[in-house]
Amino acid sequence: MLTEEEKKEILEEAELYPYPAAACIDALKIVQKHRGWVSDESVGDIAEILRMSEDEVDGVATFYSRIYRRPVGRNVILICDSISCMIMGYKTLYKYISEKLEISFGETTSDGRFTLLPVSCLGDCDNAPAMMINDDHYNNLTVEKIDELLEKYK
Numbered sequence: 596m597l598t599e600e601e602k603k604e605i606l607e608e609a610e611l612y613p614y615p616a617a618a619c620i621d622a623l624k625i626v627q628k629h630r631g632w633v634s635d636e637s638v639g640d641i642a643e644i645l646r647m648s649e650d651e652v653d654g655v656a657t658f659y660s661r662i663y664r665r666p667v668g669r670n671v672i673l674i675c676d677s678i679s680c681m682i683m684g685y686k687t688l689y690k691y692i693s694e695k696l697e698i699s700f701g702e703t704t705s706d707g708r709f710t711l712l713p714v715s716c717l718g719d720c721d722n723a724p725a726m727m728i729n730d731d732h733y734n735n736l737t738v739e740k741i742d743e744l745l746e747k748y749k
């Protein structure tokens with residue numbers, strides 16, 4: 596069940612739009628900001644507030660790669676797997692990060708520090724390979740840079 600604060604924030608966002616459903620992505624972001632991810636129960640609560648079906652809300656949630664539908668670690672690593680990044684060494688970076696953290700895509704480290712996810716494009720093809728950790732964008736990556744970057748995130 597959503598908290599009163601979450602409901603209030605969602606309703607305030609919804610007032611900014613001509614119809615409540617237009618605030619769906621904002622509502623999902625609000626819940627994720629408070630909880631770290633968006634549960635099925637939260638999808639139902641958002642649907643009720645915005646007068647949408649649960650399937651409509653889930654469709655929006657699953658379309659966006661930055662809305663997490665299951666718990667994630669404190670830091671989310673998004674590795675771009677577009678064709679540009681693939682040509683420029685994405686597979687080597689993924690293999691290195693995966694072995695170093697002992698996780699594959701969709702998994703979280705045992706200490707809850709990192710979750711590793713693919714992302715279809717970060718829009719930085721001319722500086723590939725690229726990845727994000729939380730909201731921080733990194734490009735022109737090499738295996739040597741990875742250790743330094745991971746140390747920044749506790």
